[in-house]
Amino acid sequence: MAGPTLSVLIVDDEAPARARLRDLLADIAAEVPNAVVGEAADGLLAVRALEAHPVDVALIDIRMPRMDGIELARHLGRLEHPPAIVFVTAYDGYAVQAFELNAVDYLVKPVRAQRLAAALQKVRHSRPVSPEVLAGLQQGARSHLSCHERGRLLLIPVPDILYLRADLKYVTARTANREFLLDESLTHLEEEFSERFIRLHRSVLAAKxxxxxxEKNAAEDAETQWQALLRNVPEKLPVSRRQWPLVKSYAKRLSS
Structure with a gap:
Protein backbone atom coordinates (compact mmCIF):
# COMPACT_ATOMS: atom_id res chain seq x y z
CA MET A 1 0.00 0.00 0.00
CA ALA A 2 1.47 3.33 -1.06
CA GLY A 3 -0.51 5.30 1.52
CA PRO A 4 -1.98 8.80 1.36
CA THR A 5 -0.19 11.61 -0.44
CA LEU A 6 2.35 13.46 1.70
CA SER A 7 2.52 17.23 1.27
CA VAL A 8 6.14 18.44 1.25
CA LEU A 9 7.99 21.72 1.79
CA ILE A 10 11.58 21.93 0.48
CA VAL A 11 13.88 24.30 2.39
CA ASP A 12 17.37 24.93 0.95
CA ASP A 13 19.24 28.11 0.11
CA GLU A 14 20.60 26.62 -3.14
CA ALA A 15 18.17 26.49 -6.06
CA PRO A 16 19.88 23.46 -7.73
CA ALA A 17 19.53 21.48 -4.50
CA ARG A 18 15.82 22.32 -4.30
CA ALA A 19 15.38 21.32 -7.94
CA ARG A 20 17.12 17.97 -7.34
CA LEU A 21 14.86 17.17 -4.39
CA ARG A 22 11.81 18.16 -6.41
CA ASP A 23 12.88 15.82 -9.25
CA LEU A 24 13.61 12.96 -6.85
CA LEU A 25 10.24 13.38 -5.18
CA ALA A 26 8.60 13.11 -8.60
CA ASP A 27 10.62 9.97 -9.35
CA ILE A 28 9.45 8.18 -6.18
CA ALA A 29 5.85 9.42 -6.29
CA ALA A 30 4.54 6.00 -7.39
CA GLU A 31 6.25 4.33 -4.43
CA VAL A 32 5.60 7.11 -1.88
CA PRO A 33 2.83 9.47 -3.08
CA ASN A 34 3.85 13.05 -2.44
CA ALA A 35 3.18 16.59 -3.59
CA VAL A 36 5.59 19.51 -3.29
CA VAL A 37 3.43 22.40 -2.11
CA GLY A 38 6.16 24.94 -1.50
CA GLU A 39 9.84 25.86 -1.43
CA ALA A 40 11.83 28.27 0.73
CA ALA A 41 15.39 29.57 0.48
CA ASP A 42 15.90 30.04 4.23
CA GLY A 43 14.30 29.43 7.61
CA LEU A 44 12.47 32.75 7.82
CA LEU A 45 10.77 32.19 4.48
CA ALA A 46 9.95 28.62 5.50
CA VAL A 47 8.01 29.80 8.57
CA ARG A 48 5.98 32.17 6.39
CA ALA A 49 5.32 29.43 3.86
CA LEU A 50 4.08 27.02 6.54
CA GLU A 51 1.77 29.64 8.00
CA ALA A 52 0.07 29.88 4.63
CA HIS A 53 0.19 26.17 3.75
CA PRO A 54 0.84 23.57 6.50
CA VAL A 55 2.53 20.40 5.25
CA ASP A 56 3.11 16.82 6.38
CA VAL A 57 6.89 16.88 6.01
CA ALA A 58 9.63 19.49 5.60
CA LEU A 59 12.94 18.60 3.93
CA ILE A 60 15.33 21.04 5.60
CA ASP A 61 18.92 21.84 4.72
CA ILE A 62 21.13 22.37 7.77
CA ARG A 63 23.54 25.05 6.55
CA MET A 64 21.56 28.13 5.53
CA PRO A 65 22.00 31.89 5.94
CA ARG A 66 19.86 33.98 8.34
CA MET A 67 18.55 30.86 10.14
CA ASP A 68 20.01 27.35 9.99
CA GLY A 69 17.94 24.20 9.71
CA ILE A 70 18.29 23.13 13.34
CA GLU A 71 16.96 26.45 14.61
CA LEU A 72 14.14 26.34 12.06
CA ALA A 73 13.11 22.90 13.33
CA ARG A 74 13.04 24.24 16.90
CA HIS A 75 10.63 27.00 15.87
CA LEU A 76 8.47 24.66 13.78
CA GLY A 77 8.05 22.43 16.82
CA ARG A 78 5.98 25.24 18.36
CA LEU A 79 3.39 25.10 15.59
CA GLU A 80 -0.01 23.66 16.46
CA HIS A 81 0.47 21.02 13.76
CA PRO A 82 4.24 20.80 13.17
CA PRO A 83 5.47 18.95 10.09
CA ALA A 84 7.70 15.91 10.34
CA ILE A 85 11.31 16.98 9.83
CA VAL A 86 13.86 15.32 7.55
CA PHE A 87 17.22 17.09 7.68
CA VAL A 88 19.53 17.35 4.68
CA THR A 89 23.30 17.66 5.17
CA ALA A 90 26.31 17.82 2.88
CA TYR A 91 29.17 16.71 5.13
CA ASP A 92 28.47 17.45 8.77
CA GLY A 93 29.63 14.26 10.46
CA TYR A 94 28.72 15.60 13.90
CA ALA A 95 25.13 16.14 12.83
CA VAL A 96 24.86 12.72 11.20
CA GLN A 97 26.13 11.00 14.33
CA ALA A 98 23.80 13.00 16.56
CA PHE A 99 20.80 12.27 14.35
CA GLU A 100 21.54 8.54 14.44
CA LEU A 101 21.86 8.52 18.21
CA ASN A 102 18.62 10.46 18.64
CA ALA A 103 16.62 8.71 15.88
CA VAL A 104 16.26 11.93 13.89
CA ASP A 105 16.14 11.17 10.18
CA TYR A 106 18.52 12.84 7.76
CA LEU A 107 19.64 12.70 4.14
CA VAL A 108 23.23 13.13 3.01
CA LYS A 109 23.88 15.11 -0.18
CA PRO A 110 23.88 14.09 -2.95
CA VAL A 111 20.49 12.64 -2.03
CA ARG A 112 19.59 9.25 -3.52
CA ALA A 113 16.05 8.34 -4.56
CA GLN A 114 15.77 5.19 -2.45
CA ARG A 115 17.15 6.91 0.63
CA LEU A 116 14.59 9.69 0.19
CA ALA A 117 11.80 7.15 -0.23
CA ALA A 118 12.88 5.37 2.96
CA ALA A 119 12.92 8.67 4.87
CA LEU A 120 9.40 9.53 3.72
CA GLN A 121 8.15 6.06 4.65
CA LYS A 122 9.67 6.56 8.10
CA VAL A 123 7.83 9.88 8.41
CA ARG A 124 4.49 8.05 8.48
CA HIS A 125 5.46 6.35 11.74
CA SER A 126 7.70 8.97 13.30
CA ARG A 127 7.17 11.07 16.38
CA PRO A 128 8.04 14.78 16.59
CA VAL A 129 11.64 15.46 17.48
CA SER A 130 11.84 16.59 21.10
CA PRO A 131 12.89 20.20 21.81
CA GLU A 132 15.65 18.88 24.07
CA VAL A 133 17.20 16.86 21.23
CA LEU A 134 17.09 19.84 18.87
CA ALA A 135 18.56 22.15 21.51
CA GLY A 136 21.42 19.69 21.94
CA LEU A 137 22.12 19.72 18.19
CA GLN A 138 22.11 23.52 17.95
CA GLN A 139 25.60 24.88 17.39
CA GLY A 140 25.70 28.40 18.81
CA ALA A 141 22.85 30.65 19.89
CA ARG A 142 19.62 31.05 17.94
CA SER A 143 19.13 34.11 15.75
CA HIS A 144 15.44 34.40 16.67
CA LEU A 145 13.07 33.56 19.50
CA SER A 146 9.49 32.57 18.77
CA CYS A 147 6.06 32.85 20.36
CA HIS A 148 2.44 32.02 19.58
CA GLU A 149 0.05 34.91 19.24
CA ARG A 150 -3.52 34.68 17.95
CA GLY A 151 -2.82 31.46 16.11
CA ARG A 152 0.38 32.71 14.49
CA LEU A 153 4.01 31.83 15.09
CA LEU A 154 5.95 35.09 15.49
CA LEU A 155 9.73 35.27 15.15
CA ILE A 156 11.60 37.89 17.20
CA PRO A 157 15.15 38.75 16.06
CA VAL A 158 17.40 38.45 19.10
CA PRO A 159 19.29 41.70 18.29
CA ASP A 160 15.96 43.57 18.58
CA ILE A 161 15.35 42.40 22.16
CA LEU A 162 16.20 45.03 24.78
CA TYR A 163 15.42 42.95 27.84
CA LEU A 164 13.92 39.67 29.02
CA ARG A 165 11.79 39.62 32.16
CA ALA A 166 10.41 36.57 33.97
CA ASP A 167 6.89 36.69 35.36
CA LEU A 168 5.32 33.50 36.74
CA LYS A 169 5.50 30.84 33.98
CA TYR A 170 6.30 33.20 31.07
CA VAL A 171 9.17 35.41 30.01
CA THR A 172 8.47 38.79 28.41
CA ALA A 173 10.77 39.85 25.57
CA ARG A 174 10.75 43.63 25.08
CA THR A 175 11.71 45.30 21.83
CA ALA A 176 11.57 49.00 21.03
CA ASN A 177 8.07 48.50 19.58
CA ARG A 178 6.29 45.99 21.79
CA GLU A 179 6.35 43.00 24.15
CA PHE A 180 6.21 39.28 23.34
CA LEU A 181 5.36 36.40 25.69
CA LEU A 182 7.80 33.49 25.50
CA ASP A 183 7.32 29.99 26.84
CA GLU A 184 11.00 29.71 27.80
CA SER A 185 13.16 29.60 30.92
CA LEU A 186 15.06 32.77 31.81
CA THR A 187 17.93 30.62 33.09
CA HIS A 188 18.21 28.77 29.79
CA LEU A 189 18.04 32.03 27.85
CA GLU A 190 20.84 33.43 30.00
CA GLU A 191 23.00 30.39 29.26
CA GLU A 192 22.33 30.50 25.52
CA PHE A 193 22.78 34.27 25.10
CA SER A 194 25.41 35.05 27.73
CA GLU A 195 27.40 37.11 25.21
CA ARG A 196 24.47 39.43 24.53
CA PHE A 197 22.59 39.74 27.82
CA ILE A 198 23.63 40.58 31.38
CA ARG A 199 21.64 39.56 34.47
CA LEU A 200 20.45 42.55 36.47
CA HIS A 201 18.04 40.79 38.79
CA ARG A 202 16.79 37.26 39.43
CA SER A 203 13.92 38.04 37.04
CA VAL A 204 15.63 40.36 34.51
CA LEU A 205 18.20 40.04 31.72
CA ALA A 206 19.14 43.17 29.76
CA ALA A 207 20.86 43.46 26.39
CA LYS A 208 24.33 44.83 27.08
CA GLU A 215 20.55 55.66 38.51
CA LYS A 216 19.75 55.32 42.18
CA ASN A 217 16.36 53.84 42.97
CA ALA A 218 14.32 56.65 44.51
CA ALA A 219 11.91 54.21 46.17
CA GLU A 220 12.90 52.61 49.42
CA ASP A 221 13.65 49.09 48.30
CA ALA A 222 16.04 46.95 50.31
CA GLU A 223 16.79 44.72 47.34
CA THR A 224 17.15 47.13 44.41
CA GLN A 225 19.30 50.16 45.17
CA TRP A 226 20.03 50.84 41.49
CA GLN A 227 18.06 50.87 38.25
CA ALA A 228 19.26 50.41 34.68
CA LEU A 229 18.24 52.87 31.95
CA LEU A 230 17.73 51.50 28.44
CA ARG A 231 17.59 53.09 25.02
CA ASN A 232 14.24 53.39 23.23
CA VAL A 233 12.05 52.36 26.20
CA PRO A 234 10.86 54.28 29.28
CA GLU A 235 11.13 51.33 31.65
CA LYS A 236 13.79 51.36 34.36
CA LEU A 237 15.00 47.88 35.22
CA PRO A 238 15.84 46.85 38.78
CA VAL A 239 19.41 45.87 39.63
CA SER A 240 19.54 43.66 42.71
CA ARG A 241 22.12 44.18 45.43
CA ARG A 242 23.39 40.69 44.72
CA GLN A 243 24.02 41.49 41.04
CA TRP A 244 25.31 45.03 41.48
CA PRO A 245 28.98 44.07 42.09
CA LEU A 246 28.99 42.27 38.71
CA VAL A 247 27.00 44.97 36.95
CA LYS A 248 29.09 47.79 38.46
CA SER A 249 32.11 46.98 36.29
CA TYR A 250 29.89 47.30 33.25
CA ALA A 251 28.54 50.61 34.59
CA LYS A 252 32.10 51.92 34.90
CA ARG A 253 32.78 51.08 31.24
CA LEU A 254 29.69 53.04 30.23
CA SER A 255 30.83 56.14 32.14
CA SER A 256 34.41 56.05 30.83
Missing part, protein backbone atom coordinates in the same frame (compact mmCIF):
# COMPACT_ATOMS: atom_id res chain seq x y z
CA UNK A 209 24.23 47.19 24.10
CA UNK A 210 20.82 48.55 25.18
CA UNK A 211 21.98 49.85 28.57
CA UNK A 212 22.70 53.59 28.52
CA UNK A 213 23.21 54.22 32.22
CA UNK A 214 22.25 53.58 35.84
Missing amino acids: DAIVGF
Whole structure:
Protein backbone atom coordinates (compact mmCIF):
# COMPACT_ATOMS: atom_id res chain seq x y z
CA MET A 1 0.00 0.00 0.00
CA ALA A 2 1.47 3.33 -1.06
CA GLY A 3 -0.51 5.30 1.52
CA PRO A 4 -1.98 8.80 1.36
CA THR A 5 -0.19 11.61 -0.44
CA LEU A 6 2.35 13.46 1.70
CA SER A 7 2.52 17.23 1.27
CA VAL A 8 6.14 18.44 1.25
CA LEU A 9 7.99 21.72 1.79
CA ILE A 10 11.58 21.93 0.48
CA VAL A 11 13.88 24.30 2.39
CA ASP A 12 17.37 24.93 0.95
CA ASP A 13 19.24 28.11 0.11
CA GLU A 14 20.60 26.62 -3.14
CA ALA A 15 18.17 26.49 -6.06
CA PRO A 16 19.88 23.46 -7.73
CA ALA A 17 19.53 21.48 -4.50
CA ARG A 18 15.82 22.32 -4.30
CA ALA A 19 15.38 21.32 -7.94
CA ARG A 20 17.12 17.97 -7.34
CA LEU A 21 14.86 17.17 -4.39
CA ARG A 22 11.81 18.16 -6.41
CA ASP A 23 12.88 15.82 -9.25
CA LEU A 24 13.61 12.96 -6.85
CA LEU A 25 10.24 13.38 -5.18
CA ALA A 26 8.60 13.11 -8.60
CA ASP A 27 10.62 9.97 -9.35
CA ILE A 28 9.45 8.18 -6.18
CA ALA A 29 5.85 9.42 -6.29
CA ALA A 30 4.54 6.00 -7.39
CA GLU A 31 6.25 4.33 -4.43
CA VAL A 32 5.60 7.11 -1.88
CA PRO A 33 2.83 9.47 -3.08
CA ASN A 34 3.85 13.05 -2.44
CA ALA A 35 3.18 16.59 -3.59
CA VAL A 36 5.59 19.51 -3.29
CA VAL A 37 3.43 22.40 -2.11
CA GLY A 38 6.16 24.94 -1.50
CA GLU A 39 9.84 25.86 -1.43
CA ALA A 40 11.83 28.27 0.73
CA ALA A 41 15.39 29.57 0.48
CA ASP A 42 15.90 30.04 4.23
CA GLY A 43 14.30 29.43 7.61
CA LEU A 44 12.47 32.75 7.82
CA LEU A 45 10.77 32.19 4.48
CA ALA A 46 9.95 28.62 5.50
CA VAL A 47 8.01 29.80 8.57
CA ARG A 48 5.98 32.17 6.39
CA ALA A 49 5.32 29.43 3.86
CA LEU A 50 4.08 27.02 6.54
CA GLU A 51 1.77 29.64 8.00
CA ALA A 52 0.07 29.88 4.63
CA HIS A 53 0.19 26.17 3.75
CA PRO A 54 0.84 23.57 6.50
CA VAL A 55 2.53 20.40 5.25
CA ASP A 56 3.11 16.82 6.38
CA VAL A 57 6.89 16.88 6.01
CA ALA A 58 9.63 19.49 5.60
CA LEU A 59 12.94 18.60 3.93
CA ILE A 60 15.33 21.04 5.60
CA ASP A 61 18.92 21.84 4.72
CA ILE A 62 21.13 22.37 7.77
CA ARG A 63 23.54 25.05 6.55
CA MET A 64 21.56 28.13 5.53
CA PRO A 65 22.00 31.89 5.94
CA ARG A 66 19.86 33.98 8.34
CA MET A 67 18.55 30.86 10.14
CA ASP A 68 20.01 27.35 9.99
CA GLY A 69 17.94 24.20 9.71
CA ILE A 70 18.29 23.13 13.34
CA GLU A 71 16.96 26.45 14.61
CA LEU A 72 14.14 26.34 12.06
CA ALA A 73 13.11 22.90 13.33
CA ARG A 74 13.04 24.24 16.90
CA HIS A 75 10.63 27.00 15.87
CA LEU A 76 8.47 24.66 13.78
CA GLY A 77 8.05 22.43 16.82
CA ARG A 78 5.98 25.24 18.36
CA LEU A 79 3.39 25.10 15.59
CA GLU A 80 -0.01 23.66 16.46
CA HIS A 81 0.47 21.02 13.76
CA PRO A 82 4.24 20.80 13.17
CA PRO A 83 5.47 18.95 10.09
CA ALA A 84 7.70 15.91 10.34
CA ILE A 85 11.31 16.98 9.83
CA VAL A 86 13.86 15.32 7.55
CA PHE A 87 17.22 17.09 7.68
CA VAL A 88 19.53 17.35 4.68
CA THR A 89 23.30 17.66 5.17
CA ALA A 90 26.31 17.82 2.88
CA TYR A 91 29.17 16.71 5.13
CA ASP A 92 28.47 17.45 8.77
CA GLY A 93 29.63 14.26 10.46
CA TYR A 94 28.72 15.60 13.90
CA ALA A 95 25.13 16.14 12.83
CA VAL A 96 24.86 12.72 11.20
CA GLN A 97 26.13 11.00 14.33
CA ALA A 98 23.80 13.00 16.56
CA PHE A 99 20.80 12.27 14.35
CA GLU A 100 21.54 8.54 14.44
CA LEU A 101 21.86 8.52 18.21
CA ASN A 102 18.62 10.46 18.64
CA ALA A 103 16.62 8.71 15.88
CA VAL A 104 16.26 11.93 13.89
CA ASP A 105 16.14 11.17 10.18
CA TYR A 106 18.52 12.84 7.76
CA LEU A 107 19.64 12.70 4.14
CA VAL A 108 23.23 13.13 3.01
CA LYS A 109 23.88 15.11 -0.18
CA PRO A 110 23.88 14.09 -2.95
CA VAL A 111 20.49 12.64 -2.03
CA ARG A 112 19.59 9.25 -3.52
CA ALA A 113 16.05 8.34 -4.56
CA GLN A 114 15.77 5.19 -2.45
CA ARG A 115 17.15 6.91 0.63
CA LEU A 116 14.59 9.69 0.19
CA ALA A 117 11.80 7.15 -0.23
CA ALA A 118 12.88 5.37 2.96
CA ALA A 119 12.92 8.67 4.87
CA LEU A 120 9.40 9.53 3.72
CA GLN A 121 8.15 6.06 4.65
CA LYS A 122 9.67 6.56 8.10
CA VAL A 123 7.83 9.88 8.41
CA ARG A 124 4.49 8.05 8.48
CA HIS A 125 5.46 6.35 11.74
CA SER A 126 7.70 8.97 13.30
CA ARG A 127 7.17 11.07 16.38
CA PRO A 128 8.04 14.78 16.59
CA VAL A 129 11.64 15.46 17.48
CA SER A 130 11.84 16.59 21.10
CA PRO A 131 12.89 20.20 21.81
CA GLU A 132 15.65 18.88 24.07
CA VAL A 133 17.20 16.86 21.23
CA LEU A 134 17.09 19.84 18.87
CA ALA A 135 18.56 22.15 21.51
CA GLY A 136 21.42 19.69 21.94
CA LEU A 137 22.12 19.72 18.19
CA GLN A 138 22.11 23.52 17.95
CA GLN A 139 25.60 24.88 17.39
CA GLY A 140 25.70 28.40 18.81
CA ALA A 141 22.85 30.65 19.89
CA ARG A 142 19.62 31.05 17.94
CA SER A 143 19.13 34.11 15.75
CA HIS A 144 15.44 34.40 16.67
CA LEU A 145 13.07 33.56 19.50
CA SER A 146 9.49 32.57 18.77
CA CYS A 147 6.06 32.85 20.36
CA HIS A 148 2.44 32.02 19.58
CA GLU A 149 0.05 34.91 19.24
CA ARG A 150 -3.52 34.68 17.95
CA GLY A 151 -2.82 31.46 16.11
CA ARG A 152 0.38 32.71 14.49
CA LEU A 153 4.01 31.83 15.09
CA LEU A 154 5.95 35.09 15.49
CA LEU A 155 9.73 35.27 15.15
CA ILE A 156 11.60 37.89 17.20
CA PRO A 157 15.15 38.75 16.06
CA VAL A 158 17.40 38.45 19.10
CA PRO A 159 19.29 41.70 18.29
CA ASP A 160 15.96 43.57 18.58
CA ILE A 161 15.35 42.40 22.16
CA LEU A 162 16.20 45.03 24.78
CA TYR A 163 15.42 42.95 27.84
CA LEU A 164 13.92 39.67 29.02
CA ARG A 165 11.79 39.62 32.16
CA ALA A 166 10.41 36.57 33.97
CA ASP A 167 6.89 36.69 35.36
CA LEU A 168 5.32 33.50 36.74
CA LYS A 169 5.50 30.84 33.98
CA TYR A 170 6.30 33.20 31.07
CA VAL A 171 9.17 35.41 30.01
CA THR A 172 8.47 38.79 28.41
CA ALA A 173 10.77 39.85 25.57
CA ARG A 174 10.75 43.63 25.08
CA THR A 175 11.71 45.30 21.83
CA ALA A 176 11.57 49.00 21.03
CA ASN A 177 8.07 48.50 19.58
CA ARG A 178 6.29 45.99 21.79
CA GLU A 179 6.35 43.00 24.15
CA PHE A 180 6.21 39.28 23.34
CA LEU A 181 5.36 36.40 25.69
CA LEU A 182 7.80 33.49 25.50
CA ASP A 183 7.32 29.99 26.84
CA GLU A 184 11.00 29.71 27.80
CA SER A 185 13.16 29.60 30.92
CA LEU A 186 15.06 32.77 31.81
CA THR A 187 17.93 30.62 33.09
CA HIS A 188 18.21 28.77 29.79
CA LEU A 189 18.04 32.03 27.85
CA GLU A 190 20.84 33.43 30.00
CA GLU A 191 23.00 30.39 29.26
CA GLU A 192 22.33 30.50 25.52
CA PHE A 193 22.78 34.27 25.10
CA SER A 194 25.41 35.05 27.73
CA GLU A 195 27.40 37.11 25.21
CA ARG A 196 24.47 39.43 24.53
CA PHE A 197 22.59 39.74 27.82
CA ILE A 198 23.63 40.58 31.38
CA ARG A 199 21.64 39.56 34.47
CA LEU A 200 20.45 42.55 36.47
CA HIS A 201 18.04 40.79 38.79
CA ARG A 202 16.79 37.26 39.43
CA SER A 203 13.92 38.04 37.04
CA VAL A 204 15.63 40.36 34.51
CA LEU A 205 18.20 40.04 31.72
CA ALA A 206 19.14 43.17 29.76
CA ALA A 207 20.86 43.46 26.39
CA LYS A 208 24.33 44.83 27.08
CA ASP A 209 24.23 47.19 24.10
CA ALA A 210 20.82 48.55 25.18
CA ILE A 211 21.98 49.85 28.57
CA VAL A 212 22.70 53.59 28.52
CA GLY A 213 23.21 54.22 32.22
CA PHE A 214 22.25 53.58 35.84
CA GLU A 215 20.55 55.66 38.51
CA LYS A 216 19.75 55.32 42.18
CA ASN A 217 16.36 53.84 42.97
CA ALA A 218 14.32 56.65 44.51
CA ALA A 219 11.91 54.21 46.17
CA GLU A 220 12.90 52.61 49.42
CA ASP A 221 13.65 49.09 48.30
CA ALA A 222 16.04 46.95 50.31
CA GLU A 223 16.79 44.72 47.34
CA THR A 224 17.15 47.13 44.41
CA GLN A 225 19.30 50.16 45.17
CA TRP A 226 20.03 50.84 41.49
CA GLN A 227 18.06 50.87 38.25
CA ALA A 228 19.26 50.41 34.68
CA LEU A 229 18.24 52.87 31.95
CA LEU A 230 17.73 51.50 28.44
CA ARG A 231 17.59 53.09 25.02
CA ASN A 232 14.24 53.39 23.23
CA VAL A 233 12.05 52.36 26.20
CA PRO A 234 10.86 54.28 29.28
CA GLU A 235 11.13 51.33 31.65
CA LYS A 236 13.79 51.36 34.36
CA LEU A 237 15.00 47.88 35.22
CA PRO A 238 15.84 46.85 38.78
CA VAL A 239 19.41 45.87 39.63
CA SER A 240 19.54 43.66 42.71
CA ARG A 241 22.12 44.18 45.43
CA ARG A 242 23.39 40.69 44.72
CA GLN A 243 24.02 41.49 41.04
CA TRP A 244 25.31 45.03 41.48
CA PRO A 245 28.98 44.07 42.09
CA LEU A 246 28.99 42.27 38.71
CA VAL A 247 27.00 44.97 36.95
CA LYS A 248 29.09 47.79 38.46
CA SER A 249 32.11 46.98 36.29
CA TYR A 250 29.89 47.30 33.25
CA ALA A 251 28.54 50.61 34.59
CA LYS A 252 32.10 51.92 34.90
CA ARG A 253 32.78 51.08 31.24
CA LEU A 254 29.69 53.04 30.23
CA SER A 255 30.83 56.14 32.14
CA SER A 256 34.41 56.05 30.83
